[in-house]
Amino acid sequence: MAPADRRAAIVDATVAVAVRKGLASTTVRDVAAEMGTSSGLIHHYFASMDEVLAAAFERVAAQDLEASSALMARAATPVEALRSFFATYTPADKDWAFQLWLDAWAEAARRPTVRATSRRLNLAWQGLLAATIRSGVAEGSFRCMDPDGAAWRILSLLDGLALQVVAHGTTIARRDVVAWATGAAESELGLEVGTLTSDALRDS
């Protein structure tokens, strides 16, 4: 198998195991067994298990980020872009992806590579949101004095709320997560209540 393909296969297998067992308790042998190969092979492509886990997390998270980013770039207006953002970020059927975020945040303290990856992707999400806010401010549809801070606040509120849903199940109703986050965004950006509530979100 070609080196690039093999690397991808290892990362894929790691994702599959991590979703099932958690990032923290995913071992070299688990990944090897998932691929049906030997454990030594993993170390032939990655210097340490830390790197493998970081790559697996990155694969999932970066893919989501790119999907949201592409969708938002296609939006006609900043308001539309924000609607897309909330529609894709909401943890509807991909709780497992958010669970990987929880794993990564917890594991960040112990695994340097995971921390670096998690940090970089979190910053990228915030940057994406901040850029959208800035363009909305420039265009005149948003009113916001601190786009960077607003982006962090919206993102963190969303993370904190989604966390409750994914970790605890039903402490918060699922629809409230995105409804509250959009409400906060409307307040942050000086928008009318309901502006950011798209039809797609109303159904969820």
Next chain:
Amino acid sequence: MAPADRRAAIVDATVAVAVRKGLASTTVRDVAAEMGTSSGLIHHYFASMDEVLAAAFERVAAQDLEASSALMARAATPVEALRSFFATYTPADKDWAFQLWLDAWAEAARRPTVRATSRRLNLAWQGLLAATIRSGVAEGSFRCMDPDGAAWRILSLLDGLALQVVAHGTTIARRDVVAWATGAAESELGLEVGTLTSDALRDS
């Protein structure tokens, strides 16, 4: 040593180690070394290491909750109570306690005991905050139509922001976490900007 005291001593030692190394990588031998006793002793009081870790997490979280609760109960007004809340919740010198929360949230999906404990304590924090808001509304100093929702939003924003600080180090400035959270609370409760900013917080 009396059985009850010994149990408490084990939990204390476990907390001390977990603060240093994280809950997930706290071992029986670590705890024994911390106490200056043998490792076999731990298993004489706890059936498994899982129980020890669960007890340690519960102790830390419940202790923090109780401390905040007591401090807030002593406050003269709901505004004062909220100031106390932010002053104690802010992850200033106790990042380690928040790291325990990160561990718990990540582990909640896969360990029922952890999930139950984490869920119960999160609900208790929300209840404490919601009760304060309700009393402020009744007293006329707050304006809020949805105390329960507001409590979740304030708490989740705080969690989401603190998460960035603890997991990633410096993605967000430490002082912004509590400043932004108090700002959100002021907005939620119809308070003047700066009302909730106590002197203690200004220094941090």
Next chain:
DNA sequence: TCCGCCGTTGGACGTTTGCGCAATATCGTC
């Protein structure tokens, strides 16, 4: 004074971990 309970010891046992290494299989190239 002796006995027996029980807190406590300290190490053995089996498993699992990440990692490294020599041997082997495989495949493109001359």
Next chain:
DNA sequence: GACGATATTGCGCAAACGTCCAACGGCGGA
């Protein structure tokens, strides 16, 4: 068809883990 590079194997290693257990020791009751 032989060769060399390299993908892959399979196991070994040392360390660390949770758990268990036989033995020790001090203290209170008979």
